[in-house]
Amino acid sequence: MVAGMLAGAVAAAVFAAGGGLVGGDEAPCYRQRVGARFAPPTAFIPSSAITYDQKLVPAGSSIEVEQRGGPGDMAVTVRVKGMEPGHAYGAHVHRKPCGADPAAAGGHYQHREDPVQPSEDPAYVNPENEVWLDFTAGPDGSGGATARHGWEFRAGGAGSVVLHREQGGAGDRAACFTVPFSPVG
Structure with missing residues (x-):
């Protein structure tokens, strides 16, 4: 049982890189996919996916995030x-990794950073x-969304996806x- 819980709590990552066409020029493509099962911050076996509200995000529910693209x-x-x-969940990329305190993830990642924080x-x-x-979330509790941008993350600028209550x-x-x-890129 512990081995099954551990396997469910540990994020699975698939990284793929290879050649591809981006904007008509030969350029490297990037793809990353990670997933995990949610656990409370006090779980015996920690997870990279933390639930703060088990009614909306039950322990054992799952998340997968994929990032892909090329330069710009x-x-x-x-x-x-x-x-x-x-x-109806809000979901955004945040600047820092998750922590036991929901505020640990910091504010939203911004391509053009607001000089006034928060x-x-x-x-x-x-x-x-x-x-x-x-x-x-659909009748079976599944859901998803994709955001596309003509820019990419700054190195070290994005660290998590936060699910909001609205x-x-x-x-x-x-x-x-x-x-x-x-x-x-």
Whole structure:
């Protein structure tokens, strides 16, 4: 049983790199996919996916995040299973890794950083400048979203995907998944 719990709690990662066409020129392509099962911050076997609200994100529910693209071009996809059916979740890429305290992940990753933090200016807090992955869980508790941008993450600038209790710019944090995001170029 412990081995099964450990296998479910540890993130699985698939990294692939290879040649491809980006913008008509021969350029390297990048793809990364990581996944994990959510556990409370006090779980005996820690997970890179932490639930702060087990009604909305039950322990044992799962998340997968994929990042792909090439220089100056990026897509991020989130897929979840086991969520509260019919609930509309906000989901965003945040600057730091998850922690036991929901605030540990810091603020939203911003392509153009707001000089005033915490950021509340709509010129910076919007789906064009941030990675918004809002979704509504289906009847079976699964859901997902993809955000595409003509830019890529700065090295060390993005560290997690946070699931919020409501869609839109921000709100209370229901769960967090630490993701090793990186520039795609």
